[in-house]
Amino acid sequence: MKRFSTILMSMLLIGGMTLQAQTEISKEEKAVVIKYLKETQNDMIKVLKGLSEAQLNFKPDAGSWSVAECLKHITISESALWGNFVTGAMATAADPSRRGEVQMTDDQIMGLIESREQKVKTFPPFEPNNKPESVKxxxxxxxxxxxxxxxxxxxxxxxxxxxxxxxxxxxxDTYQAILFMAGHTKRHTDQMKEVMANASFPKQ
Structure with missing residues (x-):
């Protein structure tokens, strides 16, 4: 009986450790999202480097954003997405019972937000004119x-x-929200590149 109790206790401890491990993101998951956050930041900074005021503020047409406006939208979104979907989400209790509500894979999330095929009008709080500060x-x-x-x-x-x-x-889930945030930066960096590819984009 004592041996059985020892085995049972060991099984419970192992089960508890397995459950704990499953509730933490893996080293591989961390590496993926950190790489994505860094790459999307670095690509955007590279695009912005050396642009003049005329280039930063050029608009292909009245309904388009300039490179500067894209940056402002990205920055507004960086703060809001993190506040709502990371800080806000982590303030609630973890709920494994809701896992079934997450219908998209990480790769699908990244592909969806990066794609420029479907244009979406942003919500008023995310409009660039809400951030009047300089590009710098x-x-x-x-x-x-x-x-x-x-x-x-x-x-x-x-x-x-x-x-x-x-x-x-x-x-x-919150991990996917961070991927989404990084992908959002890429989405609008690609928009910057589209603006810069316009035939009328200032030479300097």
Missing amino acids: DVLKEFKSLRAEHIKFVKKTNADLRNHYGTLPFGTV
């Missing part, structure tokens, strides 16, 4: 935010898979 100041703010977010991912042992948020296309 906005870029500094973005870099500071992204540094904080990368630092969080590097250090956290939080259960990012069992906290959730709702985006227009459905429920995502």
